[in-house]
Amino acid sequence: MIAVVEFLASRPAEPATVADVVRYVGLSRATCHAVLASPVAAGWVRRYPASRTFTVGPALIAFGRAAESSVQAAQVAHPELAALSDELGVPATISHPVGDRLVIGARSAGSDEEEQGRVGQRFPFAPPFAVGLVGWGAPSDAERWISRAPRVGPDGAEHQSPPRRQAAQRDRHPIARKA
Structure with missing residues (x-):
């Protein structure tokens, strides 16, 4: 899951498809869908159903600010x-x-x-x-x-x-x- 979130964070202006994530992380398509479910539910990843793409989610803003201040x-x-x-x-x-x-x-x-x-x-x-x-x-x-x-x-x-x-x-x- 960490590799998936890091991949999405590495390209904030480019929403990624499941195929992009599969290519980068090296997971099967089914495993990738399963791995994406938890960070989507937590708000760490945002899913866009119309375009079938994913980006980092707003819940990560707090993590970034906390890391920066620490x-x-x-x-x-x-x-x-x-x-x-x-x-x-x-x-x-x-x-x-x-x-x-x-x-x-x-x-x-x-x-x-x-x-x-x-x-x-x-x-x-x-x-x-x-x-x-x-x-x-x-x-x-x-x-x-x-x-x-x-x-x-x-x-x-x-x-x-x-x-x-x-x-x-x-x-x-x-x-x-x-x-």
């Missing part, structure tokens, strides 16, 4: 993000490490969502991204981060491990596709 570093960093972006004249984002992924927590005003990513979007926590976060961590954190780097073959082409390639495809993030 990350104190983000509250402090928001004004600094805007000031830094204005001063340098470039877009900026705040990302939070969550396991082997980075989650975008905030974007500066005026930054291009296609280029910079959408708030809540996930992408690989791997080189060359987030070196500043890794620099403040333990050596074992740095070793794990380095181990996630894309591999370059003798032909000079990038060769991702199957799990990293699947994660990049799943995230559908412009940066993840290039990484």
Whole structure:
């Protein structure tokens, strides 16, 4: 169910059909219908019978606000993000490490969502991204981060491990596709 809700949240402007969810999550059509029933009943997912599509539901608004207010570093960093972006004249984002992924927590005003990513979007926590976060961590954190780097073959082409390639495809993030 979590993968289904995350998929719908990854495309807020595009309602998804059951076929879209099946393709993304890899469930059977019947299982997908069953999995969607609970979040629809809870208001986490909204069903549109006329178009046979689904989007995230309004009940998730409270979750988002609660999550945002519980990350104190983000509250402090928001004004600094805007000031830094204005001063340098470039877009900026705040990302939070969550396991082997980075989650975008905030974007500066005026930054291009296609280029910079959408708030809540996930992408690989791997080189060359987030070196500043890794620099403040333990050596074992740095070793794990380095181990996630894309591999370059003798032909000079990038060769991702199957799990990293699947994660990049799943995230559908412009940066993840290039990484």
